[in-house]
Amino acid sequence: MARLVLGLDAATEDRLIADALEAGHQVLARLVGWRDIVDGLDELAPEVVLVGAGRGTLSPELLDACDVRGIRLVALAADDRERALAAQVGLHEVLDGEATWPEVERLVAGGVPLPSRALEPVVEAGHRVSVVAVWGPAGAPGRTLFAVNLAAELAAAGHRVVLVDADPYGGAVAATLGLLDEAPGFAAACRLAGSGSLDRAEFERVAQRYTAPRASFDVLTGLVGPSRWPELSSERVSAALAALRGLTEYVIVDTGFSLERDEELTSDQFAPRRNAATFAALEASDRVVAIGLADPVGLSRLLRGHAELVDHVDPERIDVVVNRVRSSALGIDAHGQIRQTMRRFGGLDGLTLLPHDGRATDAAILSAKTLRDVAPRSPLRAAIRDYALTRVAPIAEPARARRPARGFRLQRAAAS
Secondary structure, three states, X not given: OOEEEEEOOHHHHHHHHHHHHHOOOEEXXXXXXXXXXXXXXXXXXXXXXXXXXXXXXXXXXXXXHHHHHOOEEEEEEOOHHHHHHHHHHOOOOEEEOOOOHHHHHHXXXXXXXXXXXXXXXXXXXXXXXXXXXXXXXXXXXXXXXXXXXXXXHHHHOOOOEEEEEOOOOOXXXXXXXOOOOOOOHHHHHHHHHHOOOXXXXXXXXXXXXXXXXXXXXXXXXXXXXXXXXXXOOHHHHHHHHHHHHOOOOEEEEEOOOOOOOHHHHOOOOOOOOOOHHHXXXXXXXXXXXXXXXXXXXXXXXXXXXXXHHOOOOOHHHEEEEEEXXXXXXXXXXXXXXXXXXXXXXXXXXXXXXXXXXXXXXXXXXXXXXXXXXXXXXXXXXXXXXXXXXXXXXOOOOOOOOOOOOOOOOOOOOOOO
């Protein structure tokens, strides 16, 4: 149960308040104007402030006041103008103006209150920051597709997420999301981390933001060209990922495919290694997603690649994902054949199978957006969402509380 202060228009307030009470939350006050909310924070001591994203109810002063007191501030944006205002203010916990209470509930009850623009690490004691590396063998198994949409689903669940393109053979995240790739954001972050300078201000300078109505997240773009791979040294990548742990909740890393040790091919033991960034990301990760294609060639590559991967990563940290599952490539009962093959030849169980959905992926590529934005009913998007919310960031079911008495404290202040 959370203590709420509302600063919404009358129609939105009437639409949400009954569900909020039914969920067991306590509405302390309903106020008009951000000045009234700021003036009442100390007296009311709310845990969450839910406001509209218009100029009358959202301001930098309100955000600062909530940050200082450790109060979560959530805004509902009715249009692009209000979303732009929230981004300008620095508030990332923004939902669509027509969001239902279950969507608001994830931000209200889905975690501890985190300051939106705090310069100190945002992770409270006891919360484990998760670095998830997405790896796959050669043959375009869908690493970038999975990494991008995993980041989107975690962001939609109310988490602060950074998507990192650490592929030393040339990044694809920027093109996938329609972002500028004139300067490699992750390489810049690595240089800053190498000198101990990657703080919140520098991170916001080098990162770009993918903005969506309900699932915005930060992106550190990849190398502009494959010839710049020496910028991603093992020490710099490790330092950058360690710094990002203190600046966000989840770090999703799109890695390279090769697990070849370069030093075996040259007598110069001190030369930079092209695959060093991949090994550093795998070593720093809390979880590794090994993804392969659901066809005879793709499964063979995944099995061989997994055998190499376990030489570098604890098998307990590896989740195996099979992409583009379809009967046209494997025959009848494609799901059963994949599970039987992976169990027989690799001893692998607990697979995550992603259905083939060419129409949705084509639409995402064409519009440079996530599946959540262009094909929310896609079975592929649903499968990635299920993985995100069950294997990476499981959401505890909120306890159902008895409906409180109708009497609660209401305050109506005149508009200033």
